[in-house]
Amino acid sequence: MYKNRLQEYTQKSSLQLPVYQTFNEGPAHMPRFRSTVWVDGAQYTSQNTFLHRKAAEQDAANLALESILKRVKDEECPLLDAETVFCKSILNEFAVKVNREKPTYNSVQLPGPLPIFTSTLVFDGVSYTGDAGRNKKEAEQLAARTVILSLLGNSWSTKTLHKIIQSKSKLQAALDRVRDSNHFKPNIVPVGVKVGHCSETTVDQEQEVITAVARDAVPASAIPPAASGMHRPHHDFKRPRLDPDPAPKPIPFPIAFEHPVSEQPLGVDCGSSSAKKRWKNEKNANEETDTQ
Missing domain, CATH: 3.30.160.20 (Double Stranded RNA Binding Domain)
Known part of the structure; x- marks a missing residue:
C-alpha cells in the first residue's frame, strides 16, 4: 500500500x-x-x-x-499562516484541477461583545471548520486554510497543491516587492488586497499585481515623474531683481545747421574771399597805369 x-x-x-x-x-x-x-x-x-x-x-x-x-x-x-488571502483561491483552483466541486461556505457569528465569525465548508464529502476570524471573509479564508493543511498530508493531493501554493507564493513575493517599492505610493495596495485583512482575490486582481511588478522592473530614470507615484520636488523660483532703468538722456543735436557755400544767400559776408578780389582788382589797375 x-x-x-x-x-x-x-x-x-x-x-x-x-x-x-x-x-x-x-x-x-x-x-x-x-x-x-x-x-x-x-x-x-x-x-x-x-x-x-x-x-x-x-x-x-x-x-x-x-x-x-x-x-x-x-x-x-509559512505562506498559509502569514497570509491567508490566497487560501480560497488555492482551494478553488485545486478543486478544478482534481475535478471536485468547489466548496460552499457557511459562516456564523459567535456570541460575545466583539464580532467574531467561524466558517464551515464541505469539500470532497468531508466537513471542515476553520479558526475564528474578525469578519466573514476572514473566517472563510481560515476555513479554506484548514482544508489545504489537511490535504497536504495526503500523497495524492500534495503535488498538485504544492504547485498551486508555489505559484501563489511567487505572487505574494511580487506583491511584497511592489508594496516596498519606492515607485509605489505609501499606504496603497493593489485592488483586492488589504494589508492586515483577508479578502478573496480574482484572476484579474492577481494580474494587476503582476503588471505592477513588471512596471516596477523598469529603471527609475525611464519612468516619468508623474507615472512613478513620487512627489515631484518643489523649488521656489526667485525672479532676479532688476535695477530701474535710469532716466533717458536727451540726444544732442548739431549746434547749427551749415548751408553749403553754393546755397548761401546773396548779401552774406564771405569774409577774406571778398578782400582778395578787391586787392586783385586794385593790383591790375596799378599795372595798367604803369604801362601807360
Whole structure:
C-alpha cells in the first residue's frame, strides 16, 4: 500500500522511482529484515525489523512518505499562516484541477461583545471548520486554510497543491516587492488586497499585481515623474531683481545747421574771399597805369 503511494508520488512529481535495499539482520531460522528506500536523493530506513521482506519495504515506504509530506507541509505553512488571502483561491483552483466541486461556505457569528465569525465548508464529502476570524471573509479564508493543511498530508493531493501554493507564493513575493517599492505610493495596495485583512482575490486582481511588478522592473530614470507615484520636488523660483532703468538722456543735436557755400544767400559776408578780389582788382589797375 505505502509502496504504491510512494511510487505514485514520485511519478506525479517527475522524480526517479524509489529504490529499495533490504537486509536480513537475523539468523537464517529467524530472519529479521530491515529496509532502506532512496527517494529524490534522500534515504529513509525503517526503525523496526520484520519477519518478511515486503513488510520491511512497506515500513520504509511509509517512513519516506511521512517525511516527504511533512517537509512539503512545513514549506507551505509559512505562506498559509502569514497570509491567508490566497487560501480560497488555492482551494478553488485545486478543486478544478482534481475535478471536485468547489466548496460552499457557511459562516456564523459567535456570541460575545466583539464580532467574531467561524466558517464551515464541505469539500470532497468531508466537513471542515476553520479558526475564528474578525469578519466573514476572514473566517472563510481560515476555513479554506484548514482544508489545504489537511490535504497536504495526503500523497495524492500534495503535488498538485504544492504547485498551486508555489505559484501563489511567487505572487505574494511580487506583491511584497511592489508594496516596498519606492515607485509605489505609501499606504496603497493593489485592488483586492488589504494589508492586515483577508479578502478573496480574482484572476484579474492577481494580474494587476503582476503588471505592477513588471512596471516596477523598469529603471527609475525611464519612468516619468508623474507615472512613478513620487512627489515631484518643489523649488521656489526667485525672479532676479532688476535695477530701474535710469532716466533717458536727451540726444544732442548739431549746434547749427551749415548751408553749403553754393546755397548761401546773396548779401552774406564771405569774409577774406571778398578782400582778395578787391586787392586783385586794385593790383591790375596799378599795372595798367604803369604801362601807360
